Amino acid sequence: GREAARRINLPLDGARVAVQGFGNVGSVAAQLFVEAGARVVAVQDHSGTLFNGAGLDVARLSEHVVRNGGVRGFQGAEAVDGESFWDVECDILIPAALEGQIDSTRAQRIKAKLVLEGANGPTLPEGDDVLQERGVLVVPDVICNAGGVTVSYFEWVQDFSSFFWTEEEINVRLDKIMTDSLRHIWQTADKHGITLRTATFAVACERILSAREERGLYP
Numbered sequence: 001g002r003e004a005a006r007r008i009n010l011p012l013d014g015a016r017v018a019v020q021g022f023g024n025v026g027s028v029a030a031q032l033f034v035e036a037g038a039r040v041v042a043v044q045d046h047s048g049t050l051f052n053g054a055g056l057d058v059a060r061l062s063e064h065v066v067r068n069g070g071v072r073g074f075q076g077a078e079a080v081d082g083e084s085f086w087d088v089e090c091d092i093l094i095p096a097a098l099e100g101q102i103d104s105t106r107a108q109r110i111k112a113k114l115v116l117e118g119a120n121g122p123t124l125p126e127g128d129d130v131l132q133e134r135g136v137l138v139v140p141d142v143i144c145n146a147g148g149v150t151v152s153y154f155e156w157v158q159d160f161s162s163f164f165w166t167e168e169e170i171n172v173r174l175d176k177i178m179t180d181s182l183r184h185i186w187q188t189a190d191k192h193g194i195t196l197r198t199a200t201f202a203v204a205c206e207r208i209l210s211a212r213e214e215r216g217l218y219p
Contacts, residue, residue: 002036003182004139010091010113013037018090018112020044021097022065025118029094030058042088045097048072051080051088086110095122102127110136117141132195140197143182 005012015038019026022045030040039055047070050056057076064074072079086106093110095101096118102110107123107130115131115138117123123131123138131138189199 004114004116004137005092007186008113008137014039015092016041016088016090017092017094018042018044018085018088019094019096019118020085020101020122021095021119022061022071023096026094026096027058027062027065029096029116029118031062033092034058038092041090042085043071043077044082044085045071049080049082049085050074050077051084052077053089092116094118098122100124102131104130107131107134107136112136115139128195128197138196139182140200142200143185143196 017040086109092114093112094116099121102123104126107127185199
C-alpha cells in the first residue's frame with residue numbers, strides 16, 4: 001500500500017482511508033495506515049457501517065469488535081447507511097470483506113484515488129473497467145494478498161531448517177520482496193500500457209513458462 005501510494009504521489013500522512021471488512025486483513029491494514037499517519041474515516045462489516053471524518057480510534061474499535069463480534073454499536077463514530085460507504089470522501093479504499101462488491105455503479109461513486117484489494121475478487125470486471133477509465137489505481141488481490149503466502153513460506157523454511165528469524169527480520173525481508181515484486185509488475189504495466197491486474201497475470205505466466213523451460217514439467 002505504501003509503495004502504491006508513493007507511485008501516485010499520494011502522501012500517507014493525513015490520507016483518508018475507508019475499509020470494508022474488519023477481520024484479520026481489514027483491521028491490520030487499518031492499524032498499519034494509522035501508524036503511517038493516515039486516518040481511517042469509514043469502516044464497514046457484516047454488522048454495520050461507521051463514519052468519522054476526523055478518524056476512528058482503530059485500537060478501540062478493534063477491542064470493540066473482539067467483545068461484540070462486529071463494528072455495530074461503537075461509540076466513536078456515526079452509524080450510517082450501508083450503501084453510503086461507497087460515497088465516502090476518501091483517498092484510499094480497502095475492500096477486505098467479500099468478493100464482487102465493486103460493480104460498475106459503485107465504481108462510479110468511489111471517491112478514492114487508490115483501491116487496495118484485501119479480499120479475493122472484490123472488484124467485478126465491469127467495475128474494474130470503470131475505475132480504469134476514471135484513473136483510479138487498483139492494486140489487485142493477488143498482489144495485496146501475496147504477503148501472507150510469503151510469510152507462510154518463511155515459516156515453512158524455518159521449520160524445515162530449524163533456522164529462525166525474528167519478526168523484525170521477517171518484516172524487512174517481506175517488505176523487500178513485496179516492493180521488488182510490485183516494481184516489476186509496475187514496469188510491465190507501463191511498458192505494455194496495461195493495468196496492474198493484467199500485468200500481474202502476464203508476469204505470472206512469464207515466470208511459469210520460464211520455470212517450465214528451466215526445470216521441465218513434473219508429473
